[in-house]
Amino acid sequence: MDCLFCKIAAGEIPARMLYQDEQVVAFADINPQAPTHILVLPRKHIQSPAHLEEGDEALLGHLLSVSVAVAKKEGLVRGFRTVINSGEEGGQTVDHLHVHVLGGRPMHWPPG
Ligand code: AMP
Ligand code: ZN
Numbered sequence: 001m002d003c004l005f006c007k008i009a010a011g012e013i014p015a016r017m018l019y020q021d022e023q024v025v026a027f028a029d030i031n032p033q034a035p036t037h038i039l040v041l042p043r044k045h046i047q048s049p050a051h052l053e054e055g056d057e058a059l060l061g062h063l064l065s066v067s068v069a070v071a072k073k074e075g076l077v078r079g080f081r082t083v084i085n086s087g088e089e090g091g092q093t094v095d096h097l098h099v100h101v102l103g104g105r106p107m108h109w110p111p112g
Pocket of ligand 2: 046096
């Protein structure tokens with residue numbers, strides 16, 4: 001499968017890796033939108049939240065737990081934002097489900 005994030009998770013394309021386990025990986029976003037901008041994703045190829053299947057619940061829970069753990073590890077004690085873009089109008093540009101963890105500056109609401 002020709003998927004950028006599958007290749008990064010497999011170590012075939014380099015990234016600044018911040019966390020890895022059997023199920024998920026976390027690495028620095030190549031085009032950061034905040035002083036800290038991390039992507040956390042499952043190794044399993046899931047296209048988007050709209051493509052989640054029965055049985056993915058535990059993986060999703062782990063994905064969010066790791067996202068929070070990585071935010072803490074990166075020192076985001078004043079807060080952070082987690083974002084999952086889904087589909088074209090949701091702003092998704094890489095079709096492999098991922099959590100953005102953004103921090104190090106105040107976030108605004110509503111998002112653009
Ligand atoms: P989204 O628009 O929600 O699909 O997010 C995709 C994110 O992947 C963007 O923030 C990009 O900057 C980031 N990105 C694209 N290519 C790479 C790469 N090779 N390494 C790290 N991050 C990337
Ligand atoms: Zn993939």
